[in-house]
Amino acid sequence: MDSSLFDRYDPLGFYCEMLQSAASRTVRERLSGLSIDALMQRAASANVELFNLGITFTVYSDAKTIDRILPFDVIPRILSSEEWQHIESGIIQRITAINLLLDDIYHNQSILRDGVVPPELILGNHNYRPLMRGIDLPHKTYVNICGTDIVRDERGTFLVLEDNARTPSGVSYVVENRHMMLRAFPDLLDQIGLRPIENYGARLISALHEVAPAGAGDPRVVLLSPGTYNAAYFEHVFLAREMGVPLVEGRDLLVENDRVFMRTTGGLSRVDVIYRRIDDDYLDPEAFHPDSLLGVPGLMRAYRAGNLALANAVGTGVADDKAVYAYMPRIIRYYLMQEPILQNVETHICREPEALRYTLDNLASLVVKPVGEAGGYGITVGPKASRQELDDCRAKLLADPSNYISQPCIKLSVAPTLVDGRVEPRHVDLRPFAVTGSSTWVLPGGLTRVALRRGSLVVNSSQGGGSKDTWVVA
Amino acid sequence: MPDVLLARYADCIFWLARYVERAENLARILDVNETFSRDSRGGQNWRSILQLNSDEERFLATHRSATAQSVVNFYVIDSENPTSIVSAIRFARENARTLRPLISTEMWVQLNVFYNRLAGLGEGELSPGNLASLFASIKEACQTHTGITEGTFFRDQGWYFYEIGRYIERADQTTRLLDIKYHLLLPSPSDVGSPVDVSQWNALLRSAAGYHAFRRLHGGSTTPQRVTGFLLLNRAFPRSVHHCVREVGRLLSEVKSRHSLRGGNDAAEELDRLEVLLGTLDISAVLRSGLHEFLDSIQRQLIAITRELSTAFFGYTPEAHQAQTANSQ
Numbered sequence: 001m002d003s004s005l006f007d008r009y010d011p012l013g014f015y016c017e018m019l020q021s022a023a024s025r026t027v028r029e030r031l032s033g034l035s036i037d038a039l040m041q042r043a044a045s046a047n048v049e050l051f052n053l054g055i056t057f058t059v060y061s062d063a064k065t066i067d068r069i070l071p072f073d074v075i076p077r078i079l080s081s082e083e084w085q086h087i088e089s090g091i092i093q094r095i096t097a098i099n100l101l102l103d104d105i106y107h108n109q110s111i112l113r114d115g116v117v118p119p120e121l122i123l124g125n126h127n128y129r130p131l132m133r134g135i136d137l138p139h140k141t142y143v144n145i146c147g148t149d150i151v152r153d154e155r156g157t158f159l160v161l162e163d164n165a166r167t168p169s170g171v172s173y174v175v176e177n178r179h180m181m182l183r184a185f186p187d188l189l190d191q192i193g194l195r196p197i198e199n200y201g202a203r204l205i206s207a208l209h210e211v212a213p214a215g216a217g218d219p220r221v222v223l224l225s226p227g228t229y230n231a232a233y234f235e236h237v238f239l240a241r242e243m244g245v246p247l248v249e250g251r252d253l254l255v256e257n258d259r260v261f262m263r264t265t266g267g268l269s270r271v272d273v274i275y276r277r278i279d280d281d282y283l284d285p286e287a288f289h290p291d292s293l294l295g296v297p298g299l300m301r302a303y304r305a306g307n308l309a310l311a312n313a314v315g316t317g318v319a320d321d322k323a324v325y326a327y328m329p330r331i332i333r334y335y336l337m338q339e340p341i342l343q344n345v346e347t348h349i350c351r352e353p354e355a356l357r358y359t360l361d362n363l364a365s366l367v368v369k370p371v372g373e374a375g376g377y378g379i380t381v382g383p384k385a386s387r388q389e390l391d392d393c394r395a396k397l398l399a400d401p402s403n404y405i406s407q408p409c410i411k412l413s414v415a416p417t418l419v420d421g422r423v424e425p426r427h428v429d430l431r432p433f434a435v436t437g438s439s440t441w442v443l444p445g446g447l448t449r450v451a452l453r454r455g456s457l458v459v460n461s462s463q464g465g466g467s468k469d470t471w472v473v474a
Numbered sequence: 475m476p477d478v479l480l481a482r483y484a485d486c487i488f489w490l491a492r493y494v495e496r497a498e499n500l501a502r503i504l505d506v507n508e509t510f511s512r513d514s515r516g517g518q519n520w521r522s523i524l525q526l527n528s529d530e531e532r533f534l535a536t537h538r539s540a541t542a543q544s545v546v547n548f549y550v551i552d553s554e555n556p557t558s559i560v561s562a563i564r565f566a567r568e569n570a571r572t573l574r575p576l577i578s579t580e581m582w583v584q585l586n587v588f589y590n591r592l593a594g595l596g597e598g599e600l601s602p603g604n605l606a607s608l609f610a611s612i613k614e615a616c617q618t619h620t621g622i623t624e625g626t627f628f629r630d631q632g633w634y635f636y637e638i639g640r641y642i643e644r645a646d647q648t649t650r651l652l653d654i655k656y657h658l659l660l661p662s663p664s665d666v667g668s669p670v671d672v673s674q675w676n677a678l679l680r681s682a683a684g685y686h687a688f689r690r691l692h693g694g695s696t697t698p699q700r701v702t703g704f705l706l707l708n709r710a711f712p713r714s715v716h717h718c719v720r721e722v723g724r725l726l727s728e729v730k731s732r733h734s735l736r737g738g739n740d741a742a743e744e745l746d747r748l749e750v751l752l753g754t755l756d757i758s759a760v761l762r763s764g765l766h767e768f769l770d771s772i773q774r775q776l777i778a779i780t781r782e783l784s785t786a787f788f789g790y791t792p793e794a795h796q797a798q799t800a801n802s803q
Contacts, residue, residue, distance in 0.1 A: 052587050228572050240575040247575040254771055264478040265631060265787040266735050400610070 004032040005039065006416060011425045015156045015413040023080030023473050024399040028189050031075065036421060042184045043074045043418055044128045050180065070173055071466030072416045074179065076188070079447040082144045082196075087158060090342030091148050091432055092331060092440045098165060099436070100335040102142035106132045106315065116334045121351075125324070127317030129280060132285060135304060137313055138211045139438045144311035145204070145275075147171070147447075150342070150411035159345045159410065161429065163328070165320040166312060167277050169446040170467075171433045175200060177291060177469040193474025195444035200433070202240025205221040206271045207437030208243075211309045217274035219309075220247045222262065224253070225445065226294045238279055243275075244448035250278075252311055255298030258305040261422045262381060274299075279313050322371040322405050323349055345410060351402035359406040360397060363390050366406040381457060383409050412457055415468065417450055427451045429459050430470065445470035479631040479788030483576055486569040487632050490786070492567035494585075495640050496617035497559045497648040504549055505609035506594035506681035508542070512686035520545040526654040527557050544599075546605065551595045559612060562593045578626035582620070588615045604766075606670075625719060638722050638783070645718035649769040651682060652705050656698065656765050673703050682713050702765065703757040715772060716752040722750055722779070726798050735784030741779050749776055 006028065011019060018024050031039075050069040063310035079087070084225075104111050105122050112119040144205055147168025149161040178197055182189065189342060212219035225236035227249050240247035245458055252262050253271065261268035276283060282292040287300035301309040318324060326347040333338045348355035359366060369377040380393040397404055432446030448468040449459035459465040507523060520540045524530040525744045529548075532555075552558045567589040570582050592612075599608065621638075627633050655678045675696050679685040688696075688704050708714045723745040730738055760768050784790040 052583055213557075228568070234572075237574040246480055246483075248479070248480060251481055251663070262478075263481045263789050265481055265484045265737075266478065266733065269478045 005036060006032060009100055009416050009423045009425070011414050013154070014411055014425060014427070015152055015154050016414040016425065017077050017152070017413055017428060018075070019416075020156060021078055021080065021083075021103075025470070026192055027076065027188055027194055027387040027473075036423070037062045039074065039423060040384070046072060046074060046180050046184045049183075050176070069277040071171075071452060072177060072180065072468055073426075073450055073452075073468045074181070075185065075418060075423070076471045077415050077430075077471045078471045078473060079445065081193075081195075081472060081474055083158075086341065087150065087430075087432060088442045089395055090242045090340070090445075091146075091434050091442050092146065092161065093336065093338065093341050094160065094328070095143060095146050095434055095436055095440050097335050098146070098163060098316075099140060101331050102313070102316060102319055103137070103140040104335075105267070105318065111334055112158040112297070112330070114334070116178035116330055117324070118124070119411050121321075121323055122318060125318045125321055126446070127315065127321060128252060129315035131304070132313070132315040138214070138309065141211055142316050142434050143319065143439070144207055144211060144313075144436050146436070147384075147431045147436065150432065151345070151410055152430075153412075154411040156413070158430075160328070160342050161410075162322070163320040163325060165316045165429070166279065167279075168431070168433070169232045169235050169442065170431055170449075171200060172235040173467050174433070174443065174445065174447050174470070175238070175242075177467060181469045192471075195472040195474075196460055197445060198441055200341065200435075201239065201244075203435050203441050203443075204239070204275075205243040207435045207441075208275060208309070208311055211311065211431060212273050212310055213306055214379045216272040217262050220270055221275065222248045222253075223246055224250070224274050224276040224278055224296075225281075226250075230277075232277065239275070245275075246329050250294050250296050253299075255296060258298070258302045258304045259307050260296070260299065271308070273311065273431065274313045278315065283310075288397075295347045314411065322347075322369055323351065323402070326405060331382060339435030344406045345427060350404040350406060355406070356397065356401045359404075360394060362406075362452070363394060365409060366394055367409050368404055368406045370403050371405060379458070383408065384455075384457075390405075393402050393439070407458075416449065417452070417468075419454075424454070426454075427457050427459065428468065431451050477630060477796055478763050479635075479733075481787060483573060483632065485784065485788035485790075486572050486637045487576065488635045488783070490566050491636045491639035492571040493562045493569070493618050494619050495542035495643040497562040497566070498613055498643070498770075499651070499725065500549060500559055500562070500655050501555075501609045501612040501616070502681045502683070504546060505606065505613070506677050508546075508605050508609070523549070526650055529555075529557055542602070543600070543628040546600055547597060550608070551592070553593070558596070560589075563589045572780050573632075576632050578622070578628075580626050580758065584615075585620055588619070593614075627786070628676060631729060631735075632734050634725050634733075635769060635787070638725050638729075641721045641725070642780060644713055645715045645722075646773060648682060648705055648713050648715050649717070649772050649776075651678065652702060653769045655765055656702065670758055672696050679704075684711055684713060687711055697759060699757055699761060700763065706757060706760075707757065716749070719745060719748050719752060726783075735787065738783060741782035741786060744779050744782065748772070766788065 028346055028428070047069060050072060092255070096193050101111065111117055112122060126134045136409065141194065143165045145168060147164040147170060149164065150158050151161050152158055163381055175197055193306045221243065222245055223236055223240045223243070225233065225247055227233070236247055246262065248262055254261055261269040263269050278294050281289045282294045284293045284295050284297060284299040286297045299308070303310055303314065322439055323456065325344065326349045329340045329344055332338060348359050350356045366382045369381045380389060383392070385393065413426040415422045417426040428448050430446050430448055432442055434440055434442045448470045449465050450468055451457055452457045452466045453464055503523060503526065507520065512692060520542055521530070524533050524540060533540065533548055536546070548555055548558065550559050551563065553560050555561060567585050570577060570585045574582050623636065627636065675698065677689050679701060684704060684706055688701070691704065692700050704711060704712055707716045709716060711717060724743050725743065726738060726745060726775060729735060785792055
């Protein structure tokens with residue numbers, strides 16, 4: 001027997017989620033007892049099962065649609081309960097501040113008058129929705145579902161990279177990955193005090209009931225999806241099933257007398273709460289993009305009239321903007337009078353001349369991100385970029401500096417990952433999911449995304465990323 | 475909270491059931507044709523299958539002649555052909571994908587795996603020696619679907635629309651089978667009663683899974699009239715038109731009363747009339763006045779019932795029905 005799975009594993013100087021974590025010892029020892037062939041065999045059958053279950057996202061090439069599974073790595077990422085407690089309290093603090101910020105900017109705007117955040121950054125932001133001014137939301141909760149992207153640097157410090165406060169996705173993979181691990185590795189899980197994640201759907205529907213319009217009685221909740229051709233359709237199905245609510249498309253809904261109805265076999269039926277997986281822009285052609293076919297004409301009328309709850313609320317995109325992100329530590333201090341529990345990655349806001357100069361001077365060592373993009377698009381990673389790519393980036397920065405921020409290149413932590421029959425270090429991040437109704441609850445663990453290409457720092461599924469199950473253990 | 479079903483879901487579940495039933499019937503017909511319907515010279519008539527589905531013109535536009543291989547390819551693996559088995563299961567799977575919040579995970583997984591298997595079939599796997607087992611496995615996969623559905627699908631409104639779709643499709647398929655075969659099997663008066671003729675009628679019964687039941691009922695006496703009467707009117711035979719129509723009527727009235735649905739009265743009346751007609755039919759009179767015309771009128775009534783269900787429950791406006799018929803081809 002050629003001893004341990006990890007004998008030839010070398011984290012190459014990065015912080016290793018497995019080797020440097022005391023909490024992972026038991027699991028590490030149990031994994032070491034497996035041969036690489038046994039591990040590969042279990043991984044292969046897990047992947048077949050994911051495909052058969054249709055736990056896929058959809059990619060488009062030529063005229064064909066192809067269902068792909070999110071590549072799944074069977075070696076779990078492990079967090080101790082102390083690490084988790086730190087992350088959890090940091091996320092709750094952050095979401096509390098974000099909801100206070102949103103309520104403020106759509107009402108009194110005191111944070112702008114007090115000069116903490118530049119008004120033009122908020123009011124000039126294309127995700128700021130003037131239509132939301134003066135609307136009072138139950139519990140002042142704007143962000144019901146949040147997915148906070150967290151990375152770990154070479155010292156093992158957790159840093160927030162991004163607040164996804166619009167329609168974050170990925171929670172279905174968290175739960176399905178866990179189901180897969182429970183089936184494929186019952187021997188690893190025994191007696192380690194693994195925190196369960198089964199109750200996400202129940203937590204979500206309770207939170208949605210909490211924000212239902214007053215007088216809705218037993219509120220009717222639906223999940224609004226762009227439809228079966230959306231890349232995240234599987235997740236929409238998953239969430240609708242877990243909550244036990246209808247999965248609807250825009251064409252199933254209509255608005256009459258400022259009330260929302262869905263078309264059923266028995267005629268029209270009232271809808272009180274919509275968990276929408278459609279961006280603001282496409283939600284209501286009367287209020288936003290007039291040519292949107294995905295949305296429902298009149299939805300915003302019903303919303304403004306207080307006859308409908310939307311989760312997340314309209315206009316939350318301003319809070320997860322990459323430029324606003326830079327102010328988040330100050331926003332937390334302003335509203336909560338607390339120090340941030342989770343730190344930001346150091347961020348240079350290129351709209352500020354000094355930050356732009358610094359960015360241009362240090363381009364080769366910085367990561368430059370456009371502020372409006374999601375999914376890892378448009379990012380230039382300085383240390384990995386060619387001369388041509390750096391020149392292009394410089395030109396874009398000079399042409400439109402306020403569209404960019406820059407950050408130092410974080411040496412992301414790694415986790416042992418099964419690649420081509422070997423266990424190798426790969427960079428990971430973490431996206432915990434938080435659900436907020438009258439208060440905030442965080443699903444233990446979250447989605448660990450892993451950059452499967454050697455040396456790559458980009459973990460997005462659209463860019464060749466995979467995922468791991470995340471275990472919070474006692 | 476009132477029990478509700480999205481109109482669009484009702485439409486999808488109705489067609490999901492129809493497509494799987496359609497695929498099963500097609501597999502039956504191809505299987506029987508391959509195995510049992512050799513004529514006196516040992517040749518097989520593959521053209522009749524093209525006539526059955528009104529596909530002859532479309533087929534001949536892309537194929538030189540109707541050989542066993544070309545017809546089987548056309549109906550099993552040709553994804554460009556909307557009446558192929560792989561297309562039917564693709565449509566079924568697409569509906570199932572839309573319906574995933576409603577149907578059981580087992581139903582979805584089985585259809586997903588079934589479709590992926592069919593989509594991966596190559597011509598090599600359709601060689602003469604493989605066909606019988608291939609058709610058997612397709613039939614079995616369709617029946618597995620039906621069984622999983624029976625055993626796992628929650629009995630709310632969706633179940634009723636599923637069952638209604640399944641029985642309407644089955645009734646329609648039986649009329650089509652009978653229509654083509656009847657005319658094909660009576661080429662000349664002198665053939666009637668000859669041994670070949672009997673084997674052809676037996677093949678027809680086999681393709682509808684009615685051979686043994688027919689034997690139990692009629693012993694050795696196989697006549698065109700008895701076979702036609704059996705397939706059309708027998709109350710106990712699960713694929714007879716009469717049985718299917720009666721089931722649709724029962725399911726419709728049950729779903730309307732249990733779930734307080736007000737629509738669908740036109741369809742219910744149409745079904746009543748059809749059931750009374752089938753219950754009082756004299757088969758020899760039908761054969762005298764023209765079986766084809768009779769079967770044609772039943773098919774038209776089934777289409778009318780589908781249209782009425784679509785406007786009453788599936789959210790179609792009467793004008794949109796044209797488009798639906800095109801989509802669901």
